Amino acid sequence: MERERICFTLNNSPVEIHCHPGERLVDVLREQLDLTGTKEGCGQGECGACTVLLDGRAVNSCLVLIGQVAERSVLTIEGLAAGGKLDPLQTAFVTEGAVQCGYCTPGMIISAKALLMEKQNPTEAEIKEAIAGNLCRCTGYIKIIKAVQTAASARLEG
């Protein structure tokens, strides 16, 4: 198992790491790059806590090998607040009470981000489907759905 140099764009900045290309993206993020906002909840793509954007699409980083990330672009929760300004989703999650233990929150917000990038004004059914791969054990999802709606209208108005 040789370590290789792998270059990709992480949160809008170029990074270069040395690792085995068969490592999981979630491990590289958490253990090599100390970006622990991306969580691991199940290790098999069922819970969505490790969701990141890969070239703008939501993926489970526990099921992506770092070798496949070379020359591509990854956005994690830490990169969402561009220039220190919170994304409307982040603000809405706080104000709507969509955060409890918060362990699902980063993945949830990233999935919602992917949705809002594709659909400016999603229906409730579209929101539910977009986050159906993100399990939350605390909130019952109601306030999460509301937060996504609030963020969508804030973007439309803003």
Place this chain on the structure above:
Amino acid sequence: MNLRWIGKPIPRQDAWTKVTGEARYMSDLSMPNMLWGRVLRSPHPHALIKSLDISEAVACPGVVTVLTHHDVPGLNAYGIVVQDQPVLCSDKVRFVGDAVAVLAAESKEAAAHALELIKVEYELLPGVFDPEVAMQQSSPAIHAKGNVLRHSKVHHGDVEAAFADSAVVVEREYRTSRPISAFLETEGGMAMFGADGVLTVYCGAQYPDRDVIQVARALGLERDKVRMVSSLVGGGFGGKDEITVQIYLALLALNTKRPVKLVLSREESMVTGWKKHPMIVRMKTGASIDGTLLAHEVSIISDTGAYASLGGTILHSAMEHCSGPYRVPNVKVEGHCVYTNNSISGAMRGFGVNQVTFAMETQMDILAEELGLDRLDIRLKNGLKDGDKGALGSLLVTAMGPVQTLQAAGQTELWSQRETYKAEPSRPWKKRGVGLAAAIKGCGLGFRMPDFGAASVELLPSGFFRVRVGCPEIGQGNTIAFAQMAAEVLGCSVDQVEVVTGDTGETPDSGTSTASRSIYVAGNAIIDAATKVVELVEQGISARLVVDVEEVELGEAEVRAGDAILSYLDVAALLLQNGQTCYASGRFDAPKATEEVPSVYGLPHLVFGTNAHVALVEVDTMTGQVEVLRISAVSDAGRVINLQGLEGQSEGGAVMGMGYALTEDIIIDQGMVRTLNFNNYIIPTAMDTPPISTTVVEVVEKTGPFGAKGVGEVVCISITPAITNAIYDAVKVRVTELPATIERVLAGLQDG
């Protein structure tokens, strides 16, 4: 009472770092030079350990230490009530997942590899998986003292005579499933041994001060040489109340003198995590012709699995709540809590009350049907009030909410317009039904256990106030409620208050974040401490600025002292630089009932929260699929401290209880856990979640902080029978076994 902050839906302070990913959970921590720990676990449900050979693992490159029972310096056992669970098994394993060895290595890969090199020879013993079989004398003994952990009986009134007087008697057997907390953050953390000789264990948990006792006892250390840091926690729900991996972390750090990290995989968590007790509940309930409950005879057999943990206490909690929120004058209840080789059962949101409330609320619907009564009326007629006796005969003297809560449930649109909601199913082959149920749940630890809150409040040099409370923030939002209560007393804005929880090096022992208690006990302690700090500040300013104490008033952003206006920063400078103490500790001892229920240790509870649920379901009569379309929750939490937080608890509790009703079950086959991850352990997703509305009924509890009671558990209890009762309303299939899976419902449809 004119309240400034209490009851307001103020967003929680800790949410800001959680939405940016900055928040560090204990399983996020890492240190330079850190090792990775792993636990070797038994593959057999019941076996003797004949030999244990770690030599190859020790010699494996990258492995730093491999520890077995020989290396546990103190008591090789843990358990909140009785210590019957080995830290590392020495002679025998009692469930699949029992810990046999722990190791630490330079990398995760080396640790995983070394695990495979430990050689354990087992001699298989016959396993005991059925609790009713386990109770028999002839069954193989799982523990030397036998398989019955607890056997308790209570009888008050004259049950036989009351059954004879009853117009109708309903007798049914109910079987409940084995759900697991399934917090998103699995059990894990990091430990390190400091230069000061203090071992610090960072591990998400619900009661760090008790974890210190258990860790110190196992490691043979003085308690002041162990520090537990428990907040933040990525979900608890009871499953992080008992020890999870704290002792393994501590053992490895102590032996290697290096930081060690250990995080369970989801599969390990599913196999070794604490589950809700499956219970067999047999109920015989008699009522008069007008629906007045007369007699109730209950037998509970509870499967605690391989070790005790809180099994006995949970059995007693189930017994205490066995008539749900209803008054029955004659009750006979017998409970057995039994060891088996089925994994381990322990605390999980509801603490034995979910199981018996599911049974009781089904009984109520059957009674209503047999007597031709309205389902709400029969409940209202029997709802517990202040001054009534509870199921075990103890007098209820605090604010009881069942009647008010049920009345509010009856007024919800979903209940009052239920025929309209049911009228038009989405497909011709589907049918709709509406169900109703209510629950009470005791807050706090009951009669015997010390049940206290402790907190400190201090003015910091920055002009902020710091509140310290031991009860960890496990996601429920107690920290924002603590900040609101402190600000209410102090007079300052909530933003002016910061709350620290769950660190035995920093926070006073305030008991456990369980039993719906942290708001109640810690809130009262905060009020005590904050009141003292207000006095200290007022007196200090009065002395320094020479104004009457009456003329000093703490306001939202500033303090008025006669004609002078000071910022809090000014106040801090004025007082602290002159050596004035602006720190106070507060304490609250939860009131207890005047007498214990005879023959069941630790009961009764004194304060109860109430909840009611109305649920609309649609059942596919061809497939058995049940869809919950709408839920109305009614919550009596006493005075609401934070409306947003209460709604969050209500919505999350309803969805957890919905999972309990329909899908969640850890399936164990001959001791082997078969539901190892979320692919087969099915918790509700956003797509399964219906609209949920929450109505608040404030039956104010005079001993509670600002009148508050606990709410964390009661929100998840009555939803389960509300759903199963709705299934019956839709398709006349009576659910007596949880979960009401698609196939069980279809089988009921085909039988009917």
Place this chain on the structure above:
Amino acid sequence: MFNKFDYVVPTSWADACSFMASHPTAMIYAGGTDILVRCREGRLLPSHLVDIKGLPGATAIAQAEDGSIVIGAATPLNAIERFLKGKAGYEALVQAAHVVGSWQIRNRASVGGNICNASPAADTAPALLVLEATLRLVGPSDERILPVGEFFLAPGKTALLPGEILRSIVLPAPAEPTVSIYLKAARTKAVDLAQVGVALLMLPDKNVRVALGAVAPVPLLAWSGRQSAPPANWTTEETERLVSVVEQMVAPITDLRATADYRRHMVGVLLRRAVGQATLLHQERGEGR
């Protein structure tokens, strides 16, 4: 957790095939959503994962001049859904692609992976069977075209020869107005494997095809033949005859997701519903003409 394998990026299909031929324990890696799960569980222990996603055409989807649709084997399910949505006749594949896992999974999971695992429960398999898809298999020295019906041999076993790789899937252009439907039974609305999957395709000329998932050792084309009435005039008797024929074909097992009895029961339920939906669609389209 599982990086005991080497990660290999071939530069051409030929390169990938010769690597596979010379490394019998290597496996093809595309979306990774299934293979990595099984590696982590220790159910698969590949020596190498050969990433084909970057190979020419691997993730391309396009309509050929003859109207057929060519889908690169590594194309993610979401891309397939986006491309085929609204194209008459392909409904079953759109619906099947849509009900695999979560949105995140569908952004990665490939159609090739879905069928090369040869899971009896693969959602896209019944849809491809009724659409009469053909598979382009490339080997170290030559390539061949195989009807998808000949691809599944046993649970986990396909007709791929050593060194052979599924390169693309071809969907022939359906005669108008074809209608197809895929219905799935699962324990929950989102993110579950199929208890039963039923795909139905109705051609304008009274020909009907039915394929089933999760009720036999392999995805099964349970019926292909003419009915006595065209779709728009379909009768209950017609449906029941079809159901009884199809029900003869199943040999389900009991597992954690469902009992064999439930699976058997659900074949009829889903097939009747699929017929209902398909005839309705046919009528709607007929009226729209």
